[in-house]
Amino acid sequence: MSGSALSGLKQLAAKHISLRQAFNTDPGRASRFSTKACGITLDYSKNLIDDQSWQALQQLAAQSNINAVLQAMLAGDKINNTEQRTVWHTMLRKTDVQGLELDGEDIGAAIADCRARMTALVSQLHQGEYKGYSGKAITDLIWVGIGGSLLGPQMAVEALTPYHCSPVKLHFAGNIDGAVVSDVVKNLDPATTLVFVASKSFGTEETKQNALAVRQWFKDNGADAAAIARHFWATSSNIAAAAEFGIVEQNILPMWDWVGGRYSLWSAIGLPVALMIGNEHFAQLLKGAEAMDEHFINAPQAENMPLTLALLGIWYINGFGCQAQALLPYSHYLRLLPSYVQQLDMESNGKSVDINGQPLTDATAPVIWGDAGTNGQHAYHQLLHQSALAVPADFILPLKPAHSLTDHHQRLAAHCFAQTQALMQGKTLQEATDECLAAGMTAQQAAELAPHKVSPGNKPSNTLLLPELSPYYVGALIALYEHKVFCQGVIWRLNSFDQWGVELGKQLSGPIYQALSGSDASKLDSSTQALIAAFSQHK
Incomplete structure (x- = not known):
């Protein structure tokens, strides 16, 4: 996709959308901006989109030739052009x-x-x-x-x-x-x-x-x-x-x-x-991924879950200039998912040239970070709610717990949904002031404290609901993020399947290792020489 097409997103994004107002005036918003695939529900209604911007993103997808690249991948064409390799991991499932x-x-x-x-x-x-x-x-x-x-x-x-x-x-x-x-x-x-x-x-x-x-x-x-x-x-x-x-x-x-x-x-x-x-459950993991493959290949564009996630990511990176995305699984067992998606997304699409080796004029992959809820609520959610930074977030919740503490799970779900609601609607100065007064503060005390309690809201998020954390749904969830990354790579016109950026550090570590072992370090920069000297003193 050309830089000019992506640049047009900035003009669209400049149009202010109030999520609080959008929900107040459109009772059907949640149902219109949601989709299902392989048993997984995606609610993307708490995003800074309206019918006009969403239609523009759909048009962007239609112009990006995603289906043609997908068919080339499935046919075994060497779409990993820098290494002359076929991309066939989907065949394994x-x-x-x-x-x-x-x-x-x-x-x-x-x-x-x-x-x-x-x-x-x-x-x-x-x-x-x-x-x-x-x-x-x-x-x-x-x-x-x-x-x-x-x-x-x-x-x-x-x-x-x-x-x-x-x-x-x-x-x-x-x-x-x-x-x-x-x-x-x-x-x-x-x-x-x-x-x-x-x-x-x-x-x-x-x-x-x-x-x-x-x-x-x-x-x-x-x-x-x-x-x-x-x-x-x-x-x-x-x-x-x-x-x-x-x-x-x-x-x-x-x-x-x-x-x-x-x-x-x-x-x-x-x-x-x-x-x-066990082997039978591993087969179910593959089956869930295969089901998401089939959805991605066959679902209409407007209902395609991986493409929907991809377009929303493009919207925030290239329209709003967002540089990060939070991945927030409300499941103790999914706490390593953000680390996994870090590599999947950042190694795949963290590129500076397009598929032909020409410099990219637009930003690509975000910095992925996150941890299991509700731990994060007592750490970095402060930044999510009140910082001037805009960090789109994916909240992921299995509906059925894998334990018998059902009240715990109900409270976990309440926190998950509350965080998405709080990010969306925020808290106004008037609401914060009224809250202080209701707590018995004087007018002066309320005026002094209320600004510190204001949350601007209008912070975007997706909510993904899995029926349960079974092998099938875990497989489908992983494949969902794989295909999201693929779609974004096609739209940015880059090769999502090489990772040449990791090579330079590997190459440079060899001479440094030799220097640490006593060989000549004089050709290295002065900082590296000093670090080697400091290390050598403590060997």
């Missing part, structure tokens, strides 16, 4: 993969085989049939990965805690901070521990170093090469590197180059989820 081919390869058979191997491994672990080198059953699994190889399964495992049924305990090791691996292995027994290394290239520094540390832990406890081969698995596209590490080929699950890391939950990267919730 299809129920029927028979006949699925890409560049002459039977991808359907490969996907089915990978699923079967995952299912078999999970069953063996659940039934205690997988024995370690000492003949004992596996009791613990260490998942070594980072980025999409960690954030996706970690988030989904946490989200589906009520469905955990595994006798095998799961431990994640991602950060290269040595405290992570040290803490993970501290109370484990190598004889009953399985290790899974998740790395497409099998060369990612953090993952490789953590895997080496765990392998050394095995060796320090007397494990030989045969024992290590028995206890180490991997998912990777670099079989040679994994084999060189000591992992036998039959213990390597595939990772295809048409699956980006942040979209890889549906592949063998999802094994920790299958392990913890």
Whole structure:
């Protein structure tokens, strides 16, 4: 989409809309600005839109060729043009993969085989049939990965805690901070521990170093090469590197180059989820994502939930100049969702050039942040309500709790709905003054305190209601945000599926590591030299 088309949003956004007035004058606003998909309800009526601006956003979508790019993606075209890769993560959650081919390869058979191997491994672990080198059953699994190889399964495992049924305990090791691996292995027994290394290239520094540390832990406890081969698995596209590490080929699950890391939950990267919730529930996770895929592909534009979320995000970023978005799940189990969506959104669309390498003239992805409600209400909601900053927010609430404390859940829902109402309507100076007077203050006291209690309101939010936090709805929710990011990338005319921006820091860390180890640092900038010197004094 051209810069001029997006620039037109600024003129539209300059028209003042009072949400409080809009609800007072339009009783049908909530029903008009809401939609449903896969059992999920999206209420977007508390957004700074009217019929004119919403029609303009719909027109923007129609001009953006989203459907053509979507069809190219589904057809296997290499829409990741900078890496010349197909983008086919949606195929990993299809129920029927028979006949699925890409560049002459039977991808359907490969996907089915990978699923079967995952299912078999999970069953063996659940039934205690997988024995370690000492003949004992596996009791613990260490998942070594980072980025999409960690954030996706970690988030989904946490989200589906009520469905955990595994006798095998799961431990994640991602950060290269040595405290992570040290803490993970501290109370484990190598004889009953399985290790899974998740790395497409099998060369990612953090993952490789953590895997080496765990392998050394095995060796320090007397494990030989045969024992290590028995206890180490991997998912990777670099079989040679994994084999060189000591992992036998039959213990390597595939990772295809048409699956980006942040979209890889549906592949063998999802094994920790299958392990913890069981194979049948993992199939339901895939089914929920597939259902959202079908909705996104087939739903009319005006009823398309991912597109609706995408357009609202475009509206605030390019119309109002908003630079952040809050993701506020009112569910303890969804507390890692903001971290997951951070990578999904910011790594996908945090770009400065378009798909042809030309500089973008408009802002793209927002800074995503948030935490579980109601914790955030006692922290950053102060900024949301009274700061001059405008931070659009997504509130997410499962309607049915995963526990028996129903009054707790009713209070949680009350807080969720109240926050969206408070952001929308705010509190005027007159209302704050009347409130102070009703509390027994004098007129002077009320006049002094009331300005501090004013909330401007007119702060936009979406509310997403899930019937319950089941594997199916979690799958649909994740796919919803995936497709939202896709739509925004198409509208901004950028490549959502590469991440070249993360490479520079990796490249520069090599020479710095060498300098920290004693090599010449004279060619580095003076600040970096000083930091190296300070670090070296305390080695």
